[in-house]
Amino acid sequence: MIPNNYLEKVYAGFLGMNIGIRIGAPVEPPVWSFDRIEKIYGNITEYIKPYKNFAADDDVNGPVYFLRALNDDAKNRDITAEDIGKAWLNYTREGVGMFWWGGEGISTEHTAFLNLKNGIIAPKSGSTETNGIILAEQIGGQIFIDTWGLVLPNDYKKAADFGEKAASVSHDGNGVYGARFITGCISKAFEADSVISIIQAGLETIPKDSTYASIVRDVIRFYEENPNNFRKCMHYLIENWGYDKYLGVCHIIPNAGVCVLSLLYGKGDLSRTVEIATMCGWDTDCNAGNVGIIIGVYQGLEGIKDHYRKPINDGVVLSGVSGYLNILDIPTYAKEVALHGYRLAGEEAPRVLTNSFKEGELFFDFELEGSTHNFRLSNPNKFFIKNTDVKSYSGKRSLEVTFDRLVKGISGRLYYKPYYRREDFDDERYKPTFAPQLYTGQNVSLDIFLEQWEGNEIEVKSYIRKSCSKEIVIIQEHKLVNNQWSKMEFDIPETDGDFVDEVGIEISSQSDLENRALGRVFVDNFRAYGKSHYTIDFAKQNTEFLCVTPFAHNNGKWYLKDNSLICECDSETSSYSGNYFAKDISVEVVVSAFEGESHKLILRAQGIMRGYYLGLSGENEIAIYKNDFGLKKLASASFIWSNNKNYLIRAEAKGSLISITIDGKTCLECNDDTFAYGMFGLGLLEKGKTKFGNIKIVG
Numbered sequence: 037m038i039p040n041n042y043l044e045k046v047y048a049g050f051l052g053m054n055i056g057i058r059i060g061a062p063v064e065p066p067v068w069s070f071d072r073i074e075k076i077y078g079n080i081t082e083y084i085k086p087y088k089n090f091a092a093d094d095d096v097n098g099p100v101y102f103l104r105a106l107n108d109d110a111k112n113r114d115i116t117a118e119d120i121g122k123a124w125l126n127y128t129r130e131g132v133g134m135f136w137w138g139g140e141g142i143s144t145e146h147t148a149f150l151n152l153k154n155g156i157i158a159p160k161s162g163s164t165e166t167n168g169i170i171l172a173e174q175i176g177g178q179i180f181i182d183t184w185g186l187v188l189p190n191d192y193k194k195a196a197d198f199g200e201k202a203a204s205v206s207h208d209g210n211g212v213y214g215a216r217f218i219t220g221c222i223s224k225a226f227e228a229d230s231v232i233s234i235i236q237a238g239l240e241t242i243p244k245d246s247t248y249a250s251i252v253r254d255v256i257r258f259y260e261e262n263p264n265n266f267r268k269c270m271h272y273l274i275e276n277w278g279y280d281k282y283l284g285v286c287h288i289i290p291n292a293g294v295c296v297l298s299l300l301y302g303k304g305d306l307s308r309t310v311e312i313a314t315m316c317g318w319d320t321d322c323n324a325g326n327v328g329i330i331i332g333v334y335q336g337l338e339g340i341k342d343h344y345r346k347p348i349n350d351g352v353v354l355s356g357v358s359g360y361l362n363i364l365d366i367p368t369y370a371k372e373v374a375l376h377g378y379r380l381a382g383e384e385a386p387r388v389l390t391n392s393f394k395e396g397e398l399f400f401d402f403e404l405e406g407s408t409h410n411f412r413l414s415n416p417n418k419f420f421i422k423n424t425d426v427k428s429y430s431g432k433r434s435l436e437v438t439f440d441r442l443v444k445g446i447s448g449r450l451y452y453k454p455y456y457r458r459e460d461f462d463d464e465r466y467k468p469t470f471a472p473q474l475y476t477g478q479n480v481s482l483d484i485f486l487e488q489w490e491g492n493e494i495e496v497k498s499y500i501r502k503s504c505s506k507e508i509v510i511i512q513e514h515k516l517v518n519n520q521w522s523k524m525e526f527d528i529p530e531t532d533g534d535f536v537d538e539v540g541i542e543i544s545s546q547s548d549l550e551n552r553a554l555g556r557v558f559v560d561n562f563r564a565y566g567k568s569h570y571t572i573d574f575a576k577q578n579t580e581f582l583c584v585t586p587f588a589h590n591n592g593k594w595y596l597k598d599n600s601l602i603c604e605c606d607s608e609t610s611s612y613s614g615n616y617f618a619k620d621i622s623v624e625v626v627v628s629a630f631e632g633e634s635h636k637l638i639l640r641a642q643g644i645m646r647g648y649y650l651g652l653s654g655e656n657e658i659a660i661y662k663n664d665f666g667l668k669k670l671a672s673a674s675f676i677w678s679n680n681k682n683y684l685i686r687a688e689a690k691g692s693l694i695s696i697t698i699d700g701k702t703c704l705e706c707n708d709d710t711f712a713y714g715m716f717g718l719g720l721l722e723k724g725k726t727k728f729g730n731i732k733i734v735g
Contacts (some may be wrong), residue, residue: 038381039189039226043389045333046186046377047370047404048340049222052332053182054352054366055344056310056324057095059083061465063320065286070270070317080311082343089456090348091465092355092362094135094145095325098180100364101127101134101356102202103187106376108642117201121158122665124149124205126357126643129590132582133355133467135176142285144174148206159204162211169209170284175291177203177211178218179322182329185222187376195223196241207288213248214288216241218295218326225333231304232256234330235296248292251277255296266301270316273297279318291319298327306331306339337405351410353456355581357644358715359471359588360616363456365400367407368393388431396617396713398454398473398564403431409562411435411540415448419543429483429521429560437559441552442491442545450559451540455503458580467581469588471613471715472503472535474528475568475733480539481525483560486516491553492546498526501538504576510542516557528564533573533730535586539564572613572731575599587611590644592720601728603720608634610719612641614733619713621735622688625728627651629679632724636661637687639694640714647714649721650687650696650704652677660694660706667721670694671706682729687716 039045062084063073077084104127105119128134128149135145144167151161164172181199188195199219203212217238224237235252242249254277258269273293282289294316302309309331313324332340354362371393378385392401400409406423413419424436437450453460454473461468474480480498488494498511511526528536545553574596577585584594584601592609595602603609614621621639629635633654641647645665652675653659659672675698677683686697695705716735718728 037190038378038383041336042189042226042377043370043374044337044404045189045226046374047367048335048337049186049225049329049333050366050370050373051340051345051348052306052310053099053325053329054096054348055306055332055340056313056326056328057093057321058087058090058348059310059344060314060320060322060324061090061093063314063317065318065320068317068320070274070315073315073317074267077315080315081307083347085462087347087462089460090352091461091463092133092353092468093321093466095179095322096352097134097354097356097466099183100354100369102180103183103373103376106187108646115198115201117158117204120202121152121161121205122645125152125665126645129357129588129644133469138285141171144171144176144206144211147171152205159201162204162206162208164208172208173211173282173288174207174284175214175286175288175319175322177207177288178214178326181215181219182222182326183373185219185329186333186373187380188223189226189377190223192220192223192237193241196220210246210248211288213242213246214292217248217252217292218330221330222333225330228334231299231302231334234334235299247289251289251293252296255293255300259297259300266297266312266316269297269301270294286319291323294318294323295327298323299330302327302331304331304334306335307341307344345406349410349412350408353468353470355466355468357588357590357612358616359469359586359613360473360715362468362470363454363473365409367400367404367409370404394565396615398452398562400562401431402433402435402560405433407433408435409452411450411452413437413448413450415446418442418446419448419450421450424558427485427558429485431560434558434560436556437543438556439494439543439553441554442543442547443549443552444546447542447544449499449538449540449542451501451538452562453537454539454564455535455537455586457503457537457585464581469581469583471586471588471615473615474536474539474564476528476530476570477566477568478528478564479525479566480528480564481523482562483521484516484524484541485521485558486518486555487557488518488553488555490555491551492548494553494555495544495546496524496557497542498524499538499540499542500528500531500536502531502534503537504534531570533571533576567735569734572733574601574730587613587717601718602725603718603728604725605720606723608719608721610638610644610717612638612715612717614716616642616715617713618715618735620690621716621733622686623716624684624686624732625718625730626682627685628682628727629677630725630727631679632720632722634721634724635726636719636721637685638715638717638719639687639689640711641717642711642714647711647717648689648694648708649719650694651685652683658696658698658704660696660704661721662708662710664710670708671704673704675703
């Protein structure tokens with residue numbers, strides 16, 4: 037049975053995981069040891085680093101992207117290891133992002149990816165037989181599987197089965213037992229009455245005679261004899277279960293000990309649990325993330341302290357192939373996970389949940405307690421933001437923004453970031469890339485309530501900010517009536533090849549010093565949706581995180597030259613952008629072929645291994661291909677083309693009709709309904725070099 041507070045528990049668990057990852061990431065090994073962390077940081081009780089925005093991390097990449105196997109393949113059945121192996125290939129850009137690319141035979145994940153690419157199907161791709169026992173038992177078996185515990189609440193044995201299938205893509209032996217243990221613990225935590233009962237449930241899912249079970253029991257024994265000194269327990273682990281006893285870069289067994297230690301000595305408190313996992317050293321972000329999700333689910337939202345929650349602000353970023361999916365709003369994702377949970381349990385999801393999740397749109401209802409949906413303030417000295425149950429347009433909660441003694445010349449912006457740039461981050465962790473979530477022509481709406489206590493009239497203006505120029509574009513002023521809900525609606529204006537990296541409202545007043553404005557506004561049901569039309573002007577783009585904005589490249593060499601995008605490759609390459617859920621769309625670009633015979637536009641790409649390729653193909657030919665883990669030519673036609681000549685190519689998908697227009701003439705079309713939505717992109721299917729001009733997109 038799905039628990040009544042299921043969505044809230046999922047939300048709390050995912051927040052707890054990301055809190056753990058964020059606190060642990062700055063002291064990852066090998067530089068940081070248990071002793072060094074204690075010497076420099078002492079008793080950790082807060083985040084070690086004040087990140088502007090926390091960049092992508094493998095510990096959240098995998099749990100989000102590999103769960104998409106439920107969307108792509110296991111839609112009406114239980115998952116298989118092969119399903120998740122396909123998600124690995126489909127969403128991972130080779131050699132960049134997603135996980136640690138430490139080399140074949142060194143990084144377990146890198147090795148497993150190459151196995152999959154070379155046709156070794158999961159679970160053989162991660163087996164001891166294929167990779168050897170050392171690689172098979174590294175820590176990755178339990179760090180990419182957290183969300184499988186979330187979608188199977190109170191069914192810890194089935195959750196462990198799903199965790200095993202997910203982990204077996206890359207791991208085996210104790211590496212798989214770790215996945216079973218952690219997913220079992222997460223599932224049990226939904227209705228557990230104690231931390232030890234959670235651990236015991238995890239133990240039930242793994243062989244009693246396994247090394248993993250042995251270390252869990254040993255830590256429990258030590259804790260029962262020494263319940264108040266986690267450092268003493270850590271010294272015991274170093275001496276008896278340390279890295280020196282287990283080969284490889286980051287073996288799962290020592291880190292399993294840290295996870296159990298942290299759960300026990302944290303005594304059910306989320307903050308202390310992730311702090312202890314961090315202070316223990318070894319694989320700090322992985323361990324703190326694993327125990328953070330377990331205790332997050334166990335305690336729920338009330339167990340998350342503000343000084344850990346506020347910097348997360350409901351937002352994380354990823355580094356998969358979809359720049360659109362890489363911008364993740366935690367409450368929205370919690371809803372998606374919960375919908376999977378209801379489906380897997382064979383139960384009907386509550387209507388309020390299904391109505392609040394709008395795939396391919398931005399929709400923020402602020403109904404989850406404390407949720408902000410990553411809204412921000414430009415002027416925190418004069419404005420204060422929080423989630424509230426004081427007032428709402430629909431439902432029970434909204435976003436409350438207090439303005440404090442405003443006078444003429446002082447304003448503040450309340451905004452959401454639908455796009456990120458390199459400058460928004462402190463470091464290069466896992467190379468996230470981004471495609472905007474909002475474009476010219478789309479509609480934005482929100483419900484807003486003004487409660488003004490003092491001062492002259494409040495002015496509220498809708499606005500966007502351009503990413504490259506940083507220009508603030510005021511769209512229109514909205515007249516609010518005090519103590520009354522109003523509907524604000526506006527369209528995103530033309531950005532001239534630039535992108536929107538802020539959207540929201542600017543609040544100001546013409547009040548003077550004698551009558552300063554004081555009050556608050558409540559925002560509810562923020563929505564951004566609809567058809568878009570925009571241009572990618574390469575004169576305004578840059579190379580960031582190894583990619584030309586706003587694309588995510590897979591293989592090949594992509595670079596800017598003479599206000600164009602150049603692509604070179606020795607075999608094949610592809611690059612993706614746009615809304616992952618775009619349906620009917622047209623993409624128009626001037627293409628000039630320099631070398632090779634395959635120069636393509638891509639439509640409805642649902643990852644690297646799924647989508648349509650259209651364009652110049654072979655000597656004096658154009659063609660439409662479908663890629664569904666293997667290329668199939670759908671249609672072709674004669675077309676005389678040559679190198680070093682510009683062709684204006686428009687690729688279009690409308691319903692099941694896929695077509696190519698060149699220099700204003702429709703040259704080829706076919707019908708196929710395999711893919712109803714997806715990203716757009718550019719690519720070559722064989723060795724070559726191509727120049728792409730500015731791109732016009734409608735859809």
